[in-house]
Amino acid sequence: MLRVGLTGGIGAGKSTVARRLAKLGAVVIDADQIAREVVAPGTPGLEAVISEFGSGIVAADGSLDRGALGTLVFGDDERRAALNAIIHPLVYQRRGELVAQAAADAVVVEDIPLLIENGLGPSYPLVIVVYATEATRIERLAARGMTVDEARSRIRAQASDDERRAAADVWLDNTGSRAPVVAELEELWQHRLVPFEANCRNRRPAARAQQPEIVDANPSWPDEAARLVARIATALGEGARRIDHIGSTAVPGLPAKDVIDLQVIVDDLGAAGRAAADLLEAGFVRMPDRWFDVARDGSEIDKAVACNADPGRAVNVHVRPAPSPVCRDTLLFRDWLRASPAEVTEYAALKRRLAAAEYALMDDYAREKTPWVNAALERAESWAERTGWRFGG
Known part of the structure; x- marks a missing residue:
């Protein structure tokens, strides 16, 4: 229904x-x-x-x-x-x-x-x-x-x-x-x-292209994300510590795949799995099997993922346990890019160049970006120290 x-x-x-x-x-x-x-x-x-x-x-x-x-x-x-x-x-x-x-x-x-x-x-x-x-x-x-x-x-x-x-x-x-x-x-x-x-x-996600297509930044992305965040907050209630619009669509002026990425922070991995399942009433389907982030040190950190059942709006919901350092890195990366126009230009050029290649899986495209992202996070750490940026997760 x-x-x-x-x-x-x-x-x-x-x-x-x-x-x-x-x-x-x-x-x-x-x-x-x-x-x-x-x-x-x-x-x-x-x-x-x-x-x-x-x-x-x-x-x-x-x-x-x-x-x-x-x-x-x-x-x-x-x-x-x-x-x-x-x-x-x-x-x-x-x-x-x-x-x-x-x-x-x-x-x-x-x-x-x-x-x-x-x-x-x-x-x-x-x-x-x-x-x-x-x-x-x-x-x-x-x-x-x-x-x-x-x-x-x-x-x-x-x-x-x-x-x-x-x-x-x-x-x-x-x-x-x-x-x-x-x-x-x-x-x-x-x-x-x-x-x-x-x-x-x-309980299946909407079909999605496997090849990345980078489009110009859309000024409607933040408004769409705000609607989705409110929908998730209603579905999860107090089960979510915080919900944020993340990824490239959260950075004004940054070209991106037309996919809204959201981060939901919960207490632990068990809560992450339950939250991802509970999102069905908001129109998101929990993805099966194991999902994990690769931290900056190369370690694998488990998370849960839900994707859109709506064919009209592609969304990834990353449900991460609060102890995960990726929660912080994700928001640091977003906020640093928002404050760094020159880095946005460099990142946009990289994304367009990588998207021109063909990939067997969308994850391969993401993997190709990882060295630049990890190096960028080091620059973001220096920015955080200078500006007093803090993660409030």
Whole structure:
């Protein structure tokens, strides 16, 4: 099973996207629909809302008068928090029940309007955000009967576009006609969501090229890494001492393979194995067999590794026990490069030169870089001494 979070601002067309995903085969769970169900007449939810807000929010037929309730809570953070304290636990419980009822091979899309506002993005292995310009959204909301001022007020009470973009693994621009979005969804379904689910269910990593391809630095890499770090932190909780974006994609301006490397530091090797296995719920598959780092002195130091099940984003998660000196070296190397533009230029030239060769295994490419990296670490040690850099693992 794969759980996907779907969100978008009011008027962006999220419901249209949800319906299309349902036609493609997704199990869609609509949080708004659940929110209505849990306060239907005769439910404990409605009784709790009446107790908190009074009988004035009850319509003549005994149902919840949403307009009256909205008037009470809109623009009042304290009253809205009181309402959320009643509704959210009920919705969460019902969502969990519906997810549990889905088939083992389902792609479950959870349609949650306030996913970003409620900080739920890291709970999903993949988040889809539906976008439309503010002008388009106001036009759509006006067609539903809102005034321009009401529409603008509702839009601005929600998350900003920047906040949504930071949470989005998939950004769907639904400003124009439906045809481009429908085509994009079909591509997404066939080539990302369905394989992602199958990879998770079968505990296998997504296929990846074996020959290194070095690309120019992408300014989106840090934002992608931040999303992944939050996802891993949610999955592991206190089991992770710290989680960092490492490797070449963590160094601004450095060309690299388009693979996000992350380091998770845990207490010991046993914890590393457990953590790597626990990452399945975040969309990462623990790699089998023995994995190890080669320290600067040539010794082998065991670690656990998890890789992406998502075909749309290559990721390596290196789970290392705190006693490993590689934890420190990895962060020292990253921070030194960030502070050393001339070294970045030299390293970039080496990477491009080595990547031009053919390798039987990707590890062979990494092995070819090792002499330069080890020598660079000696220079990094001098830099650390001069600058007072310390490892806080």
